[in-house]
Amino acid sequence: MWAPLAGVRVLELAPFLPGPFAGAQLLTLGATVVKLEPPGGDPGRHLPDGLFVMNNRGKQSVCVNLKAPGAPELVQRLVAGFDVVLEGFRPGVAARLGVDYATLRQARPDLIYCALSGFGQTGPRAAWPGHDLTYLAAAGALSRPGHWAGPARRPGVPVADTASGLFAALAVVSALMRRTSTGEGAYLDASITDAALSLAACRGLAPPASRTHLHPANDVFPCADGAELAAGLLEDHFFAGFARALGEAGAPLTDPRFATVAGRQTHGDELQQRLAAIIATRTAADWEAFGATHSLPLVRVRSVAEALADQHPGAPAPDFAVRVNGARLPAAVSAAPALGADTAAVLGAIGYDAAALAGLRAAGVLPPCPTEPA
Structure with missing residues (x-):
């Protein structure tokens, strides 16, 4: 089994898609990924279409209320055993919760910390909220029509979110390589909009009204059967x-x-x-x-399920997009974790016994989860 990141431990404090998508790539390459979820879980759990299930296969789940007194200390103790943190809050939130890079590197000086946010950690739009569509708009990606006739439309795939996840994973792997020779960690500031801009600009900077990048015979057409x-x-x-x-x-x-x-x-x-x-x-x-x-x-034009069946019949998720020495890197075998399913095991591994866990639950640091005792 080709697993170049075997032994690397990733702590994921990132909701929805960009951070989890990055974590999924690192997991496929052999890393262990633990999701640190808030009460109620990653909001992505409550979205339709299997977004959470598909992007969190093979991960472990620890449920912590970061707003509770004592939670930052718990996270610092936990992060000492991790190589990478993926954080997906809006700028300033991590610091308020006590899980920012400056705080966590005190427990792990060579920590690689990757913060994914809509517009990056600095600049006039850093505090702006957003989602994939608005980041694509800000990056100029929606100014290019996708078909010969008609205006620009939003894509069916969350391009900005997934692109930023890929850039983040690439940056994390690069930082891990650098750490092997320097012993130094790194702070990585990943902007979702900048990732979208990198994709949008690959066709040049033609003005929005230009059709020079479109080709009428390179398009999608309806057939006799409605497909x-x-x-x-x-x-x-x-x-x-x-x-x-x-x-x-x-x-x-x-x-x-x-x-x-x-x-x-x-x-x-x-x-x-x-x-x-x-x-x-x-x-x-x-x-x-x-x-x-x-x-x-x-x-x-196929559905995603049909395309997956073409690639790897019976597989629960797509394989890694690059074959290594002719072999596939298959998707994680285990399903996405239930909320808090691994809280006791993960915290037990760093010294929290049953009494200590009970104390954390009583203090509200560990909220009740279906898979954990009340």
Whole structure:
């Protein structure tokens, strides 16, 4: 089993998606991840569509009321046994709760502390609240339309949240590598908006009104069966090959105006209509088979569950996106933890016996959880 982060312990004080997504990547690489959750749990537990379950598989859960007297001392004692802290509060909150970098590094001087926030820890917008959509807006990512016709729309995938989680995980791994040679920890300030900007700017800085990054033959089209087809007929050889493979039905695409990328963009509105009419004549499955026969990029739009079944039939979650020496890094076998399921075990490992745990519960530091005694 390839687990380069085996032995690395990560304490996750981060709700919803950016921090948990980062933690999930570190866990796949071999780290142990413990979620420190508030009373009632990570708010992501209460969102629909399995967001919490998918991003917290294989983790452990400890439930602590950080606002209770004595909680900061508990966390400092706990963090002494951890290499990394992932924190996802708005700027200033961690300090008020006594779980900020300056405080926790007193217990672990070589601690790597990664704070994920909407706009970073400093600057005029640091205190602004937000969610994925607003961070995408601030980063310019919503200024680019995704289809040839129509205005910009929000994406179906939380791009800013997940991008920031990936950047954070990469920064943590880099800091761990640096620590092996210097012995020093690090404070990492991860901005969700900056992560979105990095993605949005990869296509250049064209003004929002520009269509130069769009291609009418590289889009999504409805099919005869109501399913949708992604047609990646961007380059000349794909577009010409598609028209040629259609035979007589492809005649509307052989107009000389459509012979080049520039021509197809100049006359994109008309080309889109012609493509839509052609693709609407067959089912998505027929078009996929057609693409396979003629080596053309034609793919039916799948659900996430279908895509997972394609990648790894029967798997509960996607594998890590990179294979190592030809082998997959599979998703965590164990499911997402119940709230507080590991409180006694994790705290017991650092010296809290049954009487001490009972005292913490009586003091309100450890709130009641379904998996813990009252």
